[in-house]
Every structure is written in C-alpha cells, then in structure tokens.
Amino acid sequence: DTGVSQNPRHKITKRGQNVTFRCDPISEHNRLYWYRQTLGQGPEFLTYFQNEAQLEKSRLLSDRFSAERPKGSFSTLEIQRTEQGDSAMYLCASSLSRDYTFGSGTRLTVV
Amino acid sequence: GQQVMQIPQYQHVQEGEDFTTYCNSSTTLSNIQWYKQRPGGHPVFLIQLVKSGEVKKQKRLTFQFGEAKKNSSLHITATQTTDVGTYFCAGPTNTGNQFYFGTGTSLTVIP
Numbered sequence: 001d002t003g004v005s006q007n008p009r010h011k012i013t014k015r016g017q018n019v020t021f022r023c024d025p026i027s028e029h030n031r032l033y034w035y036r037q038t039l040g041q042g043p044e045f046l047t048y049f050q051n052e053a054q055l056e057k058s059r060l061l062s063d064r065f066s067a068e069r070p071k072g073s074f075s076t077l078e079i080q081r082t083e084q085g086d087s088a089m090y091l092c093a094s095s096l097s098r099d100y101t102f103g104s105g106t107r108l109t110v111v
Numbered sequence: 112g113q114q115v116m117q118i119p120q121y122q123h124v125q126e127g128e129d130f131t132t133y134c135n136s137s138t139t140l141s142n143i144q145w146y147k148q149r150p151g152g153h154p155v156f157l158i159q160l161v162k163s164g165e166v167k168k169q170k171r172l173t174f175q176f177g178e179a180k181k182n183s184s185l186h187i188t189a190t191q192t193t194d195v196g197t198y199f200c201a202g203p204t205n206t207g208n209q210f211y212f213g214t215g216t217s218l219t220v221i222p
Binding site for chain 1 (some may be wrong): 142144146152153154155156159199201205206207209210211212213214215
C-alpha cells in the first residue's frame with residue numbers, strides 16, 4: 001500500500017443517474033477527506049472522517065451526496081440524481097497528522 | 112467566511128527565470144501548507160509552515176510565512192521545465208479538521 005487509491009478513474013453518467021466512488025486510503029491513516037475540484041480551481045472540501053466517524057460536512061454537500069467509511073478503512077462517496085453541475089474531479093485524501101496524501105481522483109462527467 | 116487568495120493566477124516564465132506566487136488569507140492562520148499539482152495530476156504536498164516569519168527552503172524553492180501569519184509566498188529560483196504545474200497554498204479552518212485551498216497559480220515554463 002503505497003498511496004491513496006481511487007476507483008474508478010473516470011466515470012461518465014447520464015443526468016439523473018446515481019454514481020458511487022471508492023477511496024482506499026493509506027492503511028495507517030485515520031483521517032480521510034473528500035474534496036471536489038473543477039477546472040482552474042483549487043480543491044473544495046466536501047467531508048471529513050476520523051476513523052469511521054464523519055466529523056464534518058461542507059454546505060457544498062447537498063442531500064444528494066452521501067459518504068461513508070463503514071469500518072474506518074475505505075470510503076465511498078455516492079451522488080444521487082446526478083446533475084451536470086456535478087461534473088468535476090473528486091479527490092480523496094488521507095492523513096495521519098499534518099499533511100494530506102491525495103489520490104489520483106475520479107473524474108465525473110455528467111452528460 | 113475564510114478565504115485564501117493567490118496571485119497571480121497564471122505566470123509564464125522563460126526557463127531559468129525566477130517565479131513567485133503569493134498567498135493571502137482573510138484571517139490569521141495557525142499554519143499554511145503548499146501543494147503542487149502537475150497538469151492532469153493530483154495535488155502533492157510540498158511543505159508546511161507554522162511559525163510567524165518562518166522561512167524554509169527545498170533546493171530551488173523558498174517558502175515564507177508572514178509575520179502576521181496571514182500571508183505566505185513560494186519563490187522558485189532559476190525555473191526548470193519540471194516546475195510546470197499549479198501551486199496551491201492551503202490554510203486550516205477554525206476547527207483545524209480540513210484546509211481551504213487557494214485559487215492556485217499556474218506556472219508555465221518556456222524552454
């Protein structure tokens with residue numbers, strides 16, 4: 001386990017469909033974050049887990065978005081009833097203390 | 112709300128020239144981090160600054176944290192084509208659980 005793994009790398013979906021992304025953090029990292037990044041912008045915070053507890057959620061995370069980290073290891077991010085505005089790169093990061101290690105992201109395109 | 116702004120948004124330099132990006136926060140930061148994102152890649156952690164007035168160097172990169180802990184800069188001496196990418200600063204939120212990323216400075220190095 002050399003880094004943060006995200007699957008799939010790319011996802012194209014039709015508007016209105018549900019999608020789910022997976023993140024496998026670095027195994028000893030207890031903190032896990034989801035960020036969203038659109039072209040030309042910095043990553044925007046979505047949600048944060050410490051172990052299995054979801055401790056913080058951004059107001060960006062509408063009720064169509066839900067994230068889980070059931071056993072404090074991998075995490076999933078689900079988007080229901082996708083909209084074109086959801087098209088973005090979804091980045092997962094994990095950390096043990098100070099700095100993030102980001103995964104390669106899942107690029108979502110809603111058509 | 113808390114904002115982290117970066118200038119310039121874009122910078123084109125000839126290889127060998129110096130480059131500086133500036134980061135400004137609307138609030139005092141307990142620490143600041145810098146990340147580099149190559150085109151098509153994900154953000155990679157570079158450094159964290161914690162102390163007022165702190166200066167850290169990594170080879171040709173010099174990072175500085177302002178005395179008031181509201182601004183920071185990244186200076187690259189004698190740029191190389193491998194320096195191409197977007198440089199983001201990130202400051203922690205009040206809870207410290209996650210970071211606000213700046214808007215980024217996209218660096219292009221012309222060989």
